[in-house]
Amino acid sequence: DGGITQSPKYLFxxxxxxxxxxxxxxxxxxxxxxYRQDPGQGLRLIYYSQIVNDFxxxxxxxxxxxxxxxxxxxxxxxxxxxKNPTAFYLCASSSVDEQYFGPGTRLTVT
Amino acid sequence: xxxxxxxxxxxxxxxxxxxxLNCDYTNSMFDYFLWYKKYPAEGPTFLISISSIKDKNEDGxxxxxxxxxxxHLSLHIVPSQPGDSxxxxxxxxxxxxxxxxxxIWGLGxxxxxxx
Numbered sequence: 001d002g003g004i005t006q007s008p009k010y011l012f013x014x015x016x017x018x019x020x021x022x023x024x025x026x027x028x029x030x031x032x033x034x035y036r037q038d039p040g041q042g043l044r045l046i047y048y049s050q051i052v053n054d055f056x057x058x059x060x061x062x063x064x065x066x067x068x069x070x071x072x073x074x075x076x077x078x079x080x081x082x083k084n085p086t087a088f089y090l091c092a093s094s095s096v097d098e099q100y101f102g103p104g105t106r107l108t109v110t
Numbered sequence: 111x112x113x114x115x116x117x118x119x120x121x122x123x124x125x126x127x128x129x130x131l132n133c134d135y136t137n138s139m140f141d142y143f144l145w146y147k148k149y150p151a152e153g154p155t156f157l158i159s160i161s162s163i164k165d166k167n168e169d170g171x172x173x174x175x176x177x178x179x180x181x182h183l184s185l186h187i188v189p190s191q192p193g194d195s196x197x198x199x200x201x202x203x204x205x206x207x208x209x210x211x212x213x214i215w216g217l218g219x220x221x222x223x224x225x
Contacts, residue, residue, distance in 0.1 A: 004153075033212070042199065042217035043154070050211070058212070090153050097142050097203045099213060101153030 003027070004102035006091050011107045013085075021076045021105050023091035032074035033092040033099060036060065043090065049074055078107065085109045113137045114202050116216035124224055129187040131219050133200030136181065140202040144213065145174060145185045148197045157198075158185070190223045197221070 004025045013019045025032065034046040035058075045058030049068040063082025068074055074093075078085045086109050092099040115134045123129045133143075141162035146154035160167040160174045160183065167174050173186045187194055200216040 043215045045212060048212055088151070092153070097205070097211070097213065098144065098156050098159065100156065104151065104153050106151070 004091060004093055004100060006089075006102035006105050009103065009105060011105055013107070013109050015109055016080045017109075018077055018079050019085075019107065019109075021078065021089055021091075021107065023074045023076065023102060024072055025074075025093040025100075025102075026072060027093055027095070027100065028071070029093035029095045029100075030071070031094045032068065033094070034058075034064075034066065034074065034076045035090040035092065037088045037090060037104075046076065046089075078109075111136075112217070113140075114200055114214050114216040116198075116200055116219045118219050119217070120220040120222070122222045122224060123190050125192055126189045129185075129190045129194065129221055129223065131185040131187075131198050131200075131221065133183045133185075133216055134181060135183075135202050135214075137202070137204070137214070138181070139204045139206065140214070141205050142203040143174070143176060143183050144201045144203070145172075146199040146201065147194075148199060148218070154199060187221075190221075192223050192225050195221055195223045 007022050031050045033048040035043040044060050047066040049055035065077045089105045091102045144159040145157040147157050148154040158169050158172050160176050176183045197218045197220045199218045201213040
């Protein structure tokens with residue numbers, strides 16, 4: 001069935017390591033997004049991509065990188081330059097404006 | 111600067127009563143508005159939307175009202191049920207933003223429906 005997959009649900013890494021979060025969709029949506037949610041805060045946009053091979057920085061792109069080589073996939077790399085990487089990461093896709101979200105990945109960096 | 115504001119961080123209502131969640135925006139270019147519901151440790155789910163050419167949209171127990179002159183929208187849930195307890199996010203979009211189109215999110219309102 002159609003939807004957005006994020007894996008894994010929980011991810012643990014040591015400080016100083018890069019880590020890549022996976023996001024796959026089979027909804028045939030052109031646009032994909034990465035958000036971060038911290039306790040007591042709303043959704044903050046990290047990166048978004050409206051089309052394959054193109055992406056734009058969101059509000060908090062520093063310390064993150066993305067690629068969009070395929071329509072279905074939009075992986076997010078959390079680099080060692082990200083000062084506070086521990087958070088709940090959400091991936092979404094959309095065809096127009098209604099965004100559909102994956103289940104999220106909780107990343108813990110110690 | 112927050113372009114979409116949800117000024118009430120939390121709301122508590124009795125089961126069966128009406129829940130009213132409010133949202134204000136500052137950007138007059140916004141012309142499409144959405145409400146999302148989010149449970150802890152899950153992704154938000156789309157609830158209901160409204161275009162700026164309308165002032166009301168209804169879907170079952172959920173109704174969204176838009177007052178463009180006041181730059182204000184509200185989500186009404188009637189009757190409220192315990193399963194409605196979640197965080198509700200208001201979001202807005204500028205349909206004329208072209209390739210830069212994205213949703214601008216409020217910080218959310220946590221709704222608790224008490225049995």
